[in-house]
Amino acid sequence: MSGQVLNIGVDIGGTNIKLGIVNDDGKILLQKKRATDANRGSDAIIKSIVEEVNQPLKDASLAEEEINSIGVGVPGTADSANGIVICAPNLFWRNVSIAPIIQRAFHAPVFLTQDTRAAAWAEYQVGGGRSARSVASVTLGTGIGCGMVFEGSIFHGALNTAGEFGHQIVEAEGELCNCGRHGCLEAYGGGLAIVRDAKKRIPLIGELLHKNHSDVSVDDVFKLAKQGNEQALELTHRAAMYIGIGLVNLINLNSIELICISGGISNALRELFLDPLIAFVRNRAYELIADKLCMRRSILGDDAPLIGASLLYQDGSHDARSSAHGVLIGKRATDTRCSL
DSSP, X not given: OTTSOEEEEEEEXXXXXXXXXXXXXXXXXXXXXXXXXXXXXXXXXXXXXXXXXXXXXXXXXXXXXXXXXXXXXXXXXXXXXXXXXXXXXXXXXXEXXXXXXXXXXXXXXXXXXXXXXXXXXXXXXXXXXXXXXXXXXXXXXXSEEEEEEETTEEOOOTTSOTTOGGGSBSSTTOOBOTTSOBSBTHHHHSHHHHHXXXXXXXXXXXXXXXXXXXXXXXXXXXXXXHTTOHHHXXXXXXHHHHHHHHHHHHHHHHXXXXXXXXXXXXXXXXXXXXXXXXXXXXXXXXXXXXXXXXXXXXSSGGGHHHHHHHTGGGOTTOHXXXXXXXXXXXXXXXXXXXXX
16 A cells, blocks of 8 residues: 555444545545444544544554545535534434544544535546536435535535535425425435335335335335336336436536436436436436536445545645645546446
8 A cells, every 4th residue: 555645534324334545546445334323422433433443554554644634424514624513413413523533533634524525526536527627416315415516626505505405495385304394305306205105105015015014115116116016117207307306406507517326216227217317307407508418327336425535635625624734636537428
């Protein structure tokens, strides 16, 4: 590993914490994963992260001084400048100071951002968006998230809430969302919403799948759709339509060049989801944008947040921290081709 710029990326999820040593090309050289167990509380989780950072350093026979930076992605709103998690509902965190604590344990500077923004940064730096000026990374899973990079910097927004893609309104008097509002995209296209509607519209879904009604997952709905179940097909196409509406809104408002799609739902058969989604967006996006837009599955997949976190030190939008340590801008690729 000598001679390489090495960074540590930490991806804190509601279920698992992923941690890896990553070089500046975005290659994960060593990776570890452990259960999050949010019920332990923030202090215990942060302590375990410090311990987990130490372990791969030992495994790779690296001294702390050989690590250039540590980046952390969290599933919630983060104050990147001060290293504080403002709100992470799935972790039950509010106003948790995490970066300063990790900073005290190591010599390397520590950077923090929302996991979806870290994913977008990874796509821009070393993934499918290496030649783009504007990139959106959309995660389609239990919920719906989005991170954006504009002109070489992660976009946080003046109020630090940019990218709440799943909470745009697609039905004025619609379904209740977990955020407490009505009509959000997530309440129609998120995994929980698809399962909710499947249980309503396919009464015998448990019997069809040979499992308990309460155990039905979004993967099961797509499985039934693959088998030709008409109600399941209607639901998957309906979800693609609503997500398509959200993407058209995002694209038309922000003139996005590249949409990278990840998350469990994106892994469904192309003909069941991605193909109808792309067709919808092509047909509904503003005419001057539609033919120039690139939409694709993420080539980094579930590792994007970890990789992006490891490269946060290169993001100029983290000016409160990066100005103190210097900003290195990585080598850019020039290939503008897009493969769907």
